[in-house]
Amino acid sequence: MERPAWAPRSIDVSVPSVSRIYDYYLGGSHNFEVDREAARKAMEFLPGLPKISQANRAFMRRAVRFAVGEGISQFLDIGSGIPTFGNVHEVAQGARPGAHVVYVDHDPVAVAHSQAVLAGNDDADVVAADLRKPREILDSAPVRRLIDLNRPVALLLVAILHFVEDADDPYGAVAELRDALAPGSLLVLTHASYEGVPLPPERAGGAVDVYHDIRNPLIMRSREEIARFFEGYDMVEPGLVPMPHWRPDTAPEDEDPYAFSGFAGVGRTA
């Protein structure tokens, strides 16, 4: 079959999409009623989902700035979704004009939207590809054009790995990407977990079920399991921690309790 791996049989906007649900959490209107319905249902179980999403965005922003501070000027953001605001290219290019950014998503609507947003930005592009097939990402034209794999890259896997089931070998995919990166590259990662959620797991499990029902299973992993994604990386201080604890700009105590759900970390290849 020569159908691109990312291309679904058809674009069915009557099926909820995790990118558009995420956008809804972030107050955006890049979504349809089915997405909002699913989001509202998940929020019935886990009302803090918007806060968790916001914390992800805030962490990413800090991590990108950190990467720029480390001298990195190329960013590969896999699972970029629908860039509502505060996207990697805004942050990175804000901090370092001319920084190269490639977004990757397997949701064709997200890809089309990114293309619209990035129109006229020569230093940023988007690839329709799947994290489960790293080779397709690395071999894509935008990556070849904008990312020099002989120099350090910041690889962002923000809020994506918890959508890859073990059967699809997320560890293998992450390792394959790692092996393609030059020394000094950074892995920026967040992952959902029952740990840190200010609710009993049974409650949070309701939200997980919602994602299961929309055929985008949400895989909650333990800190230990998440740490394994950093195999071959040296953890950057302060290691794998709840998002507000990662190099905060403001006192973490001021943060919403939901922001502490799941883990975030940055690793550096030797």
Add this chain to the structure above:
Amino acid sequence: MNAEPDGPQDRLRRFVTIWSRAVFPVTTTSSTRPEFEEQLLPLARRLSRALRARAFDADEGRAVGAALVEAHCTDPEALSRTLDCVDAYLVLYCGGDADHEDQRARCARLQHAMAAGFAQALRARTLAEQEAIARAALQAQGVVAQALHTTEARFRAVFEGAAIGIGIADLSGNVLQVNGALLRMFGLSEHGMRGRNVREWTHPDDAPQTWRLYDELVRGEREHYHLEKAFYRPDGTVLWTNLTVSLLRDADGDPQYQLALMEDTTERRLLNLRLRYEATHDALTGLPNRSFFFERLEKALNAGEGQRFGLCYLDLDGFKTVNDSLGHAAGDRLLVEVADRLQACATAPGEMVARLGGDEFVALTTGPDTPRKVDELAGRIMNALLAPIRVDGRELTVRGSIGIVEGPAGERSPAEVLRSADITMYRAKSAGGNRFELADPEADARAITRHGLTTALPTALDRGEFFIEYQPLVHLGDGSVRGAEALVRWLHPQHGVLGPDRFISLAEHTGLIVPLGRWVLEQSVRQAREWRLLHGGDEAGPLRINVNLSPCQLTHPGLVQDTVEILERAGVEPDALCLEVTESALIGADDDLLKPLRRLAEMGVDIALDDFGTGYSNLANLRRLPVSVLKLDRSFTQSMQQFPADPVDLKIVEGIVSLAHSLDLAVTVEGVETGAQAEQLRILGCDTAQGWYYARPGPPERLHELALVDATG
């Protein structure tokens, strides 16, 4: 900037801090709160100015409301908290010294304008984002559709270009789509295929499981099946296919469609049928051939209890003559006509006609009532042959001999039945032909023995199963033993001792008579030599040995040479040997045939004319035959066993003896059983005699004893 404590700037900053603290928790910005506060500061300044401006400008309030949306305060709660904040603290921190009552009114109007500005901006942003996502969705759909179109175009090309027929139907059997190859196979237009249902396509040749498999598939109990299936084309012809049907399921695994792949096997099947036809039918007449007939016969013989069969085995009388005189082409045309007529005789169910080969045909009838039916069948066949057959402008009369075998199924093998029919047919033929005979177990047995002997003959000689008995020839004048006739016997492993009447004619047919005859001659001559050594030559001359020559041996070119060699090898004089030839063998004999006999006679070998008086001898012919002895057939002497003998017989014998003697021929009589007979024949002038009165045929030693008795007696 003036930041003196409690100065206007400081008061403004305090307002902004309160504002940002109130709103930040309900924003979705990724900025930090201090950053967010910096974003609000210019907005607070605008509000402050609007509050204190000489002329009130509601647009400032609207602009601030819109800016909130810009700063990602899209949650209505952010507006609510902002208005609360403005209502409570704007006049307090930014009002300055002016009339507070008037500022309160302005502040209220500002809030209205902010709310309107916020709502307008949020509406605009929402619509813009909705439009953006809708456009993205549409564009993505286009991309996917393009990709799908490419793959679909490829699949369509495969679908349309495939050499095998492909069809898709829903689970109710409604045909949804078929490709060109399938339409061509069916000989249908696309229009003709529209609205058709798979279930219409039943065919009488459908295998029993065909529709069961179909039902299982559409119920989702079976993923696919494969079978051979026939379809009717609109023109009534039949399409044979290798059909594979698969169940197509949707993404959820629910049965959705059925997919049929079919390969046109009509031609191949026809070829197979043709090959099968050719393998089972006679090329000349088109009748079923031997192997097909055996198949059917076997089936009939294996039919259940109560079933019977009847078989007519037909052989044309004198067909060889037609072939020989008119040529094979004419013979073939005759056979074709005969085949056609026979075919018309066996048209009832369970009946068949086949050609076994040559001019041999069989007709088979089956069922419970074959005794009557086979009789009628044979009658029809005889009738069918009555009318002359016209070949090459000649009217040929065809006759046939039929052997009928009838019996219950389950007793005999096809080969046994056919042999019985063959034997019976020969019986009809030897009874004169143009008739039918019913198989008879005894006649069969005789024929089977005969057949068995024929096949056993060639090896019998090698195995030494033959031996010779000798019957003395006695001189009637003095009763002395003058010699003996050698009579060959066959010690058959199963049937015991068989006389020459049982096998000589078989040996003649098979040609074995030549080596067998030579063997008899050798043995007899050797025996003659032994006697000669034992008895020497007494006054009556040496003991002679009589050996029979069959007609076949007579014409064998090696006769003279073989005989001479045998005599020389044994050291026996030719005059010790008498060769007996039947009268019938010499009837009409020409000089060529007589030449070897004449040669032998010249050498001194006696030639006896055996069974004299049974044929229609031309007495005048006797003169030119190289014969020295007449052996009178036993029929002449039988009446002399009684006394007085038949006077006519006496006259005849007397006449023959007188004739013989006048031609210088000696007379020997056979079958002498009584003393009266012997005496009578002596009186009539016969020279020698043989018969039970003297001795039965026996081993050579017996003759020796007799000769001794004779010598001493």
